Amino acid sequence: MxxxxxxxYSLAINEALHQMMAADPSVFLIGQGTxxxxxxxxxxxxxxxxxxxxxxxxxxxxxxxxxxxxxGAAIAGMRPVVVHPRMDFMFYAFDPIVxxxxxxxxxxxxxxxxxxxxxxxxxxxxxxxxxxSQALHATFAHIPGLKVVMPSTPYDAKGLMIAAIKxxxxxxxxxxxxxxxxxxxxxxxxxxxxxxKGVIRREGKDVTLAAVSFMAHESVKAAxxxxxxxxxxxxxxxxxxxxxxxxxxxxxxxxxxxLVVADGGWKSFGLSAEVAAIxxxxxxxxxxxxxxxxxxxxxxxxxxxxxxxxxxIKVNDIVKTVQKVFGx
Amino acid sequence: xxxxxxxxxxxYRTMVRIRxxxxxxxxPILSRDVLCPCHLYSGEEAVATGIxxxxxxxxxxxxxxxxxxxxxxxxxxxxxxxxxIYCRETGCSRGRGGSMHIVDMDCGMLGAAPIVSGTIxxxxxxxxxxxxxKEDRVAVTFFGDxxxxxxxxxxxxxxxxxxxxxxxxxxxxxxxATHMPIRDCRVSSxxxxxxxxxxxxxxxxxxxxxxxxxxxxxxxxxxxxKGEGPVFLECLTYRFRGHVGPxxxxxxxxxxxxxxxxxxxxxxxxxxxxxxxxxxxxxxISELAMDSIRKDVEKExxxxxxxxxxxxxxxxxxxxxxxxx
Numbered sequence: 001m002x003x004x005x006x007x008x009y010s011l012a013i014n015e016a017l018h019q020m021m022a023a024d025p026s027v028f029l030i031g032q033g034t035x036x037x038x039x040x041x042x043x044x045x046x047x048x049x050x051x052x053x054x055x056x057x058x059x060x061x062x063x064x065x066x067x068x069x070x071x072g073a074a075i076a077g078m079r080p081v082v083v084h085p086r087m088d089f090m091f092y093a094f095d096p097i098v099x100x101x102x103x104x105x106x107x108x109x110x111x112x113x114x115x116x117x118x119x120x121x122x123x124x125x126x127x128x129x130x131x132x133s134q135a136l137h138a139t140f141a142h143i144p145g146l147k148v149v150m151p152s153t154p155y156d157a158k159g160l161m162i163a164a165i166k167x168x169x170x171x172x173x174x175x176x177x178x179x180x181x182x183x184x185x186x187x188x189x190x191x192x193x194x195x196x197k198g199v200i201r202r203e204g205k206d207v208t209l210a211a212v213s214f215m216a217h218e219s220v221k222a223a224x225x226x227x228x229x230x231x232x233x234x235x236x237x238x239x240x241x242x243x244x245x246x247x248x249x250x251x252x253x254x255x256x257x258x259l260v261v262a263d264g265g266w267k268s269f270g271l272s273a274e275v276a277a278i279x280x281x282x283x284x285x286x287x288x289x290x291x292x293x294x295x296x297x298x299x300x301x302x303x304x305x306x307x308x309x310x311x312x313i314k315v316n317d318i319v320k321t322v323q324k325v326f327g328x
Numbered sequence: 329x330x331x332x333x334x335x336x337x338x339x340y341r342t343m344v345r346i347r348x349x350x351x352x353x354x355x356p357i358l359s360r361d362v363l364c365p366c367h368l369y370s371g372e373e374a375v376a377t378g379i380x381x382x383x384x385x386x387x388x389x390x391x392x393x394x395x396x397x398x399x400x401x402x403x404x405x406x407x408x409x410x411x412x413i414y415c416r417e418t419g420c421s422r423g424r425g426g427s428m429h430i431v432d433m434d435c436g437m438l439g440a441a442p443i444v445s446g447t448i449x450x451x452x453x454x455x456x457x458x459x460x461x462k463e464d465r466v467a468v469t470f471f472g473d474x475x476x477x478x479x480x481x482x483x484x485x486x487x488x489x490x491x492x493x494x495x496x497x498x499x500x501x502x503x504x505a506t507h508m509p510i511r512d513c514r515v516s517s518x519x520x521x522x523x524x525x526x527x528x529x530x531x532x533x534x535x536x537x538x539x540x541x542x543x544x545x546x547x548x549x550x551x552x553x554k555g556e557g558p559v560f561l562e563c564l565t566y567r568f569r570g571h572v573g574p575x576x577x578x579x580x581x582x583x584x585x586x587x588x589x590x591x592x593x594x595x596x597x598x599x600x601x602x603x604x605x606x607x608x609x610x611x612x613i614s615e616l617a618m619d620s621i622r623k624d625v626e627k628e629x630x631x632x633x634x635x636x637x638x639x640x641x642x643x644x645x646x647x648x649x650x651x652x653x
Contacts, residue, residue, distance in 0.1 A: 036507040038571075038583070060477030060513040061444045061505055089443060092478070127364030127415055129426045131443050299651045302642070303364055303426030304415035310644035 005188055010180040012154035013043045016161035017081065019190050021051050024079060027165055028055040030070055031083030031119070032063075039085035040121070041180050067093035067118070071101045071170075074116040079165055087120030087174065088134045101170040102145030117164045118146075122176040122213075122264075124301065125308060133301035137212075138263075138270040140172045141242040147171045147195050148241040150213040154184045156239055159193035166192060174241075176214045176264070198245035200252070204234035207258040207322050210249060210275050212238040215262045215313065222262075222318035231326050241271055249275060250282045257288035258325045262318050267295035292321050331539070336612055337621070339381060339538050343373040343600050344625050346397045349406060352629045353413060354574040361637070362413055364426035367442075369397035371536075371568030374599035375500050376401035378541025379468060379561075382549045383436070388454040388467040390447035391440030393428050394500075394567075398470050403435035410632035416639035423642040424650065445471060445478035448497070452484045455495035455558070466494045466552040474505025476519055485526040485560070494552035496545070497523070497560040500535065506571045507585055523560035535563030536599040539606075566594040 007015065021027045028051075033039020035048050035058045048056040059066045063084065070082035084090045090097070101114045118140075124133040141148045149164060149171060151157040157175065164171035201216060202223050211219040216237040223233035234252050238245060253259050259279045261272040272293035279291055294313050302311055350370045356362040369376070372394075380389065380401035391398040399409055405420060412419025413427050421429050428442040438454060441447050451469035458465035475481055476499065488495045499519050503510045510517050523530035529551070533544045541563060548559035570577035570585070577585040607613040642649075 033507065038507055058508065058512070060508070061474045062477040062479070064479055092443070127426050129364070129424070129429055131428070131441055131446075132365075297648060297651075298653070299648050300424075302424050302647060303421075303429070304423035304642045305363055306415075306641040306644050307423065307647045310647040 007186040012158040063092035068096035129303040130300035152216040163192035196243035204232040367394035374538040379545040393442035395440035404432035411636040418639040445475040455493035488558040495558040520562035530560035535565030
């Protein structure tokens with residue numbers, strides 16, 4: 001019974017926070033909107049009532065100082081989760097995240113680690129335009145000293161949140177609000193997923209399709225459509241952007257000889273470029289066709305829903321791209 | 329008479345334009361003809377109107393997420409605003425920005441952005457530009473009480489004071505930073521006091537009293553023009569609608585934030601009704617004349633909606649227009 005218990009993606013995060021805060025008094029949640037479903041959906045429900053305002057802290061709009069405070073608390077022995085309900089606002093917090101947290105362990109010769117989770121939520125669509133829609137995983141992944149995870153399922157969301165909290169180093173945990181209602185089986189106990197390990201969502205022999213977060217769902221849908229057309233697609237959900245599971249990508253490309261990457265971030269210098277480079281460097285001899293990248297155009301998010309429709313990647317775009325790579 | 333009739337009429341018309349324009353979005357938002365998030369300015373009209381009345385098209389304004397009022401008060405095209413909120417090609421930002429990114433360079437409305445405090449330092453830069461070029465221009469930044477949580481406000485106050493920049497900081501204190509009442513954000517609710525340690529002159533203003541805002545704004549802007557800036561004004565006001573969209577955020581409703589009695593109390597303090605009462609009681613503008621202004625504006629707003637709805641959406645093939653890198 002319990003092994004088949006289903007949970008919403010957002011509630012899987014909520015359960016991870018409940019269990020980790022109960023298990024470890026050094027864990028606390030800080031950020032804007034921790035007590036408002038406006039901001040964090042139901043990911044924080046029940047936490048304030050259970051753990052009190054000293055460990056569930058709704059803050060003024062002060063991203064730089066609040067994130068810095070989380071970093072400092074981590075250096076001083078706590079395990080903070082700092083939430084940015086719109087990750088666009090994390091740019092205000094880049095100094096504590098990048099200059100301080102990411103570098104701290106190295107520049108202090110391994111004397112002090114920073115066990116902090118930077119939790120950022122993507123909120124795209126809805127004509128919200130350029131400052132309320134950004135997916136910044138590649139920006140963070142570029143920084144040495146930051147791990148970046150992007151779970152796509154409720155099971156992964158709970159397991160990676162727990163892993164991020166337990167990790168002795170800074171982890172950027174990025175979720176997409178479009179995933180919050182996805183429901184699936186989630187174990188009730190505390191478990192963690194290894195950061196840096198991807199998973200094959202669908203086995204196939206013709207084309208490897210690599211994606212992460214929301215695009216992993218769209219990729220599985222595309223693969224189902226392509227199966228009906230006789231193209232057998234292997235879908236890799238990377239789960240972690242950094243470290244990236246290069247071995248999984250390479251192994252799959254060695255089998256299929258073809259690679260398509262679908263990413264909800266921008267194209268240039270992004271995740272899709274990184275995956276393509278891994279295939280080129282480590283599996284070049286196996287490639288039967290050039291790697292194709294599907295990513296957001298190098299363009300700020302537009303407001304108009306007509307432009308949004310042209311801007312974001314849809315299942316059909318993935319289907320067409322895979323067909324091309326397969327020579328259809 | 330203390331104020332020229334033309335000024336009083338202009339102030340009244342501007343407030344009515346903002347109110348009727350804002351309220352005209354309620355229905356299209358509910359029917360989902362308007363999709364983009366709109367942070368309505370209803371209830372706060374006296375602030376933008378009173379401040380911008382002393383600015384010329386040469387002066388600069390930067391706004392925030394709730395800036396329809398700043399844009400209109402500064403002289404931005406109403407039709408361009410409405411079309412932008414429908415995300416049409418004819419909108420002031422050509423449908424690329426929506427409600428939170430509105431601009432009219434011709435009248436000195438240099439832009440708006442929803443990153444909290446995000447444009448304060450931009451106004452600082454506009455004031456710096458005026459100062460470097462020795463031009464008679466003043467830069468105004470409008471921001472909310474929530475913005476006082478961001479460090480960039482304090483950095484900007486210091487630098488503006490250091491360089492004696494022609495800049496007016498206008499804090500629109502509506503007592504709520506989205507879901508957070510001000511008492512949960514700050515120990516002291518008197519925001520204007522933050523300016524003093526930086527050597528910036530500041531005062532608290534009744535932001536629902538148009539003439540008080542006008543006086544304070546005129547004085548502040550005049551000081552800036554004389555090289556005696558910057559100035560900080562805290563305008564106490566209240567939003568009649570909720571943080572975003574038409575919902576009023578009353579406690580017990582699903583957004584559950586503001587006490588019903590508090591909202592009622594502020595409705596009694598409606599800046600437009602207050603001004604109307606003053607104008608009538610002083611025999612300055614007749615009810616008939618005010619009615620005629622309202623009718624003019626109603627038509628202008630209705631025309632703007634027709635214009636917007638009959639305007640094309642941006643062409644999806646042009647999604648990369650205005651991208652340069």
